[in-house]
Amino acid sequence: MDTQTTATTEQIIRLMESGLGLTFSQEQKQILMNDFEKPLLVNACAGSGKTTIVILMILVAISKGLVDSSEVLGVTFSNRSRLDMDKRYDKYIKELSDVGLNMRDTQPLFSTFHALFLHLLMTNDEYKNIEVLQSPSYFTRQLKTKITHPSDVCSINETLNQIFTLNNYMINQDLTEDCIYPIGYGNMNDEEVFEALSQCTRQEHEIGFYQDYIEVVTYYQELKIQNGLVDFNDMKILLLQSMKDKKYLKQYQDVMKQFKLVIIDEFQDIDKLQWKIISKLLSSETMSRLVVVGDDDQSVYSFRGSNPKYIMNYCELMPNAQTLNLSTNYRTGGKILCAAIPGITLNSIRLEKSLQAFNSEKGTIFTYEPNNSEEYGILKHLAEQVNDSSIDNKEIAVLVRYNASRTIAADWLANHNIYANINNKSLVLQRNRYYKIIVETMRALWNNNYKYFYNQSSRIGFKKYTAHIDEVKKRYGKKRIVKLSKYLTLTQDSMNSLTSTELDEYGFEFDSAVIEEFNDIQNMKNEGPENAEIPVDLFISARRLTVRYFNFMTSRKFISIKELNKLFSYLAEELSMYKNPDDFFKHEDYKESILTKKEEVAKQQNQVQFLSLHQSKGLEFKYVYLYDLSDKEVHQGSLDINKFYRPDISFDNFVDIFSKRILFFRERTDKAFNSAMIEEYSDLVHEKSFDPRNFEESLNNKRVIQLMYNLYKAAKKYSAFIEEERRLLYVGVTRAKAELNVELIGNANPLLFELNLPKPRQN
Numbered sequence: 001m002d003t004q005t006t007a008t009t010e011q012i013i014r015l016m017e018s019g020l021g022l023t024f025s026q027e028q029k030q031i032l033m034n035d036f037e038k039p040l041l042v043n044a045c046a047g048s049g050k051t052t053i054v055i056l057m058i059l060v061a062i063s064k065g066l067v068d069s070s071e072v073l074g075v076t077f078s079n080r081s082r083l084d085m086d087k088r089y090d091k092y093i094k095e096l097s098d099v100g101l102n103m104r105d106t107q108p109l110f111s112t113f114h115a116l117f118l119h120l121l122m123t124n125d126e127y128k129n130i131e132v133l134q135s136p137s138y139f140t141r142q143l144k145t146k147i148t149h150p151s152d153v154c155s156i157n158e159t160l161n162q163i164f165t166l167n168n169y170m171i172n173q174d175l176t177e178d179c180i181y182p183i184g185y186g187n188m189n190d191e192e193v194f195e196a197l198s199q200c201t202r203q204e205h206e207i208g209f210y211q212d213y214i215e216v217v218t219y220y221q222e223l224k225i226q227n228g229l230v231d232f233n234d235m236k237i238l239l240l241q242s243m244k245d246k247k248y249l250k251q252y253q254d255v256m257k258q259f260k261l262v263i264i265d266e267f268q269d270i271d272k273l274q275w276k277i278i279s280k281l282l283s284s285e286t287m288s289r290l291v292v293v294g295d296d297d298q299s300v301y302s303f304r305g306s307n308p309k310y311i312m313n314y315c316e317l318m319p320n321a322q323t324l325n326l327s328t329n330y331r332t333g334g335k336i337l338c339a340a341i342p343g344i345t346l347n348s349i350r351l352e353k354s355l356q357a358f359n360s361e362k363g364t365i366f367t368y369e370p371n372n373s374e375e376y377g378i379l380k381h382l383a384e385q386v387n388d389s390s391i392d393n394k395e396i397a398v399l400v401r402y403n404a405s406r407t408i409a410a411d412w413l414a415n416h417n418i419y420a421n422i423n424n425k426s427l428v429l430q431r432n433r434y435y436k437i438i439v440e441t442m443r444a445l446w447n448n449n450y451k452y453f454y455n456q457s458s459r460i461g462f463k464k465y466t467a468h469i470d471e472v473k474k475r476y477g478k479k480r481i482v483k484l485s486k487y488l489t490l491t492q493d494s495m496n497s498l499t500s501t502e503l504d505e506y507g508f509e510f511d512s513a514v515i516e517e518f519n520d521i522q523n524m525k526n527e528g529p530e531n532a533e534i535p536v537d538l539f540i541s542a543r544r545l546t547v548r549y550f551n552f553m554t555s556r557k558f559i560s561i562k563e564l565n566k567l568f569s570y571l572a573e574e575l576s577m578y579k580n581p582d583d584f585f586k587h588e589d590y591k592e593s594i595l596t597k598k599e600e601v602a603k604q605q606n607q608v609q610f611l612s613l614h615q616s617k618g619l620e621f622k623y624v625y626l627y628d629l630s631d632k633e634v635h636q637g638s639l640d641i642n643k644f645y646r647p648d649i650s651f652d653n654f655v656d657i658f659s660k661r662i663l664f665f666r667e668r669t670d671k672a673f674n675s676a677m678i679e680e681y682s683d684l685v686h687e688k689s690f691d692p693r694n695f696e697e698s699l700n701n702k703r704v705i706q707l708m709y710n711l712y713k714a715a716k717k718y719s720a721f722i723e724e725e726r727r728l729l730y731v732g733v734t735r736a737k738a739e740l741n742v743e744l745i746g747n748a749n750p751l752l753f754e755l756n757l758p759k760p761r762q763n
């Protein structure tokens with residue numbers, strides 16, 4: 001090894017500064033001076049150069065001769081981070097050789113947890129031929145057949161997704177032994193099993209969902225075995241199981257023995273099983289100098305099993321570990337970071353640290369409040385930037401919390417000749433279920449099209465109306481109907497001539513409504529199609545015909561009224577820009593094709609990327625847009641739950657605080673628990689033995705104590721959820737290097753108001 005063993009660490013650091021053109025902060029230097037005598041936690045804030053420092057730290061250890069590069073293992077969570085580490089290592093080696101710091105070119109091993117676990121498993125004869133299944137979606141077709149309680153609100157694919165999110169959570173939190181049922185299910189009846197499952201998800205599902213969960217997941221396990229496949233969860237579980245056998249444990253430990261220095265990046269994302277495996281397989285010597293690097297403020301994967309408690313309690317996990325901070329953010333403009341700090345510091349589950357920006361004067365924030373005169377201010381600004389030839393579009397990112405937010409934005413942008421890369425074709429407006437109901441009904445009326453009319457008949461008069469149409473058609477014989485007018489004439493004949501059946505009576509009422517709307521529309525068309533009122537009238541006709549369906553769906557809460565209104569007002573506004581519905585339909589077809597067809601996408605000059613807040617982690621952009629962050633899950637008023645009941649609150653403290661709040665601030669307490677949709681609250685307050693004025697006495701009642709305990713658990717869970725949402729918002733804000741744009745919609749996520757934002761932009 002051509003090391004610099006004669007050079008002191010200070011000299012190596014100075015060479016690094018000159019070779020890389022950086023001036024390290026005192027904190028960074030302190031980390032590079034680490035002597036590897038103790039375990040180390042690098043408690044880093046976003047953009048503080050932790051990846052940079054991790055790699056340089058490895059290079060210092062190698063150049064001082066403490067380890068050979070082949071003895072170093074860097075573990076990450078995603079392939080993207082692994083590649084980033086590999087690339088940066090190469091780059092630094094080259095740049096440092098220019099200043100005389102030469103290292104042999106063998107590379108340390110940078111690996112994801114998955115790849116490492118797979119490698120270990122394959123050393124075991126039993127698993128040497130296993131193949132990896134990247135995702136359950138490989139079996140979607142087969143798994144779909146096991147969904148026998150389809151939801152009225154979610155598609156089958158969405159339901160499958162929810163099933164596997166729940167399954168992952170259970171596996172990663174160690175809540176299941178067989179990867180299907182909750183632990184202890186042998187002593188539970190069905191109802192208790194469903195109840196235990198429902199505790200593992202924040203969504204509220206019908207019993208049918210949990211029945212389907214068991215069917216789907218059981219079948220999934222069978223399919224994997226039949227096909228000789230293992231997924232990422234299986235790897236962890238199979239490793240742990242085989243580690244119970246001393247022979248295999250030793251075998252895996254022998255493989256890991258070569259690594260004398262191990263660094264785990266993004267340690268805030270580690271889950272229980274990953275920690276169990278890694279801590280058992282590394283030698284005690286390597287564990288004694290284990291370096292973990294992470295930012296507890298960026299722990300956003302609890303739904304996948306990540307548990308910030310490992311980073312929070314590292315010093316207890318590894319007695320005599322030391323903690324070093326990286327508190328200067330080199331990425332985020334200072335003004336933007338200042339806006340983020342008041343929010344994130346409200347979290348109670350976080351490590352003590354100071355946060356500051358390297359460049360405190362940098363950064364601009366714009367906020368936008370959509371109103372009647374300016375609904376799309378934020379998108380207009382985005383369009384200007386995308387069209388600005390001096391800006392590289394890769395430097396722009398639109399971040400959303402929920403997938404549906406991509407739909408209208410992408411369509412609006414397509415109207416302005418900008419292609420939004422939303423990464424999911426099913427989210428394109430023209431493929432939206434409710435949009436299709438209206439637009440196909442419009443096409444039926446305008447183009448005299450029977451097929452569209454028939455497609456949407458169940459939305460005009462429910463399934464019974466479709467049955468009536470089938471009946472009328474049957475009387476007509478087997479001939480195909482192409483024109484809606486043909487069907488309407490047939491049914492009119494039936495109305496006049498037949499002794500009507502009950503089905504006819506039901507159907508004629510809807511037929512009459514269709515005839516009326518159809519005639520109106522066709523009369524307008526005959527008077528000349530170029531009339532600014534026609535498109536909107538046509539929309540209103542379609543709305544009238546489908547009103548029963550939408551009222552039914554919203555009253556049963558299958559559709560959110562807010563989301564529906566947003567969609568329809570967008571559609572109405574779109575239509576008001578056309579004189580002829582044909583032009584509208586043509587343009588809609590065009591937009592669908594540019595947003596979904598590969599060859600069309602490739603032709604689009606102006607592209608802009610949409611990412612979820614989760615996807616944006618680890619990335620940085622000059623211009624960031626926080627778009628359509630709504631109160632869908634973090635409801636107005638519910639932040640009080642986190643304010644008064646921290647996620648780690650003890651039961652005694654909870655009871656103490658709750659007793660006072662319910663007595664003196666009853667209205668606000670009702671609001672907080674109700675808006676957080678914590679049903680355990682209403683269970684408690686409706687229990688007749690519970691009396692807030694005689695709180696102490698109520699607690700003598702067994703039932704009250706049980707309900708109180710249920711409420712305590714639910715409040716803690718919701719409080720932890722709020723803190724995770726706060727971290728997610730922090731991740732989003734800190735992606736912005738120069739400019740942050742925030743949309744404050746009417747039903748904005750209340751966490752946005754914890755940020756220090758300027759007044760909305762006036763147009």
Ligand SMILES: Nc1ncnc2c1ncn2[C@@H]1O[C@H](COP(=O)(O)OP(=O)(O)OP(=O)(O)O)[C@@H](O)[C@H]1O
Pocket residue numbers: 022023024025028044045046047048049050051052053295330331617618619
């Ligand atoms: N001492 C320094 N002086 C100037 N720039 C620096 C310094 N250290 C790091 N940087 C720069 O700061 C930016 C962020 O660094 P890096 O990507 O390593 O941060 P990170 O902590 O891994 O980020 P995150 O956790 O938010 O993804 C990079 O552009 C890096 O070059």
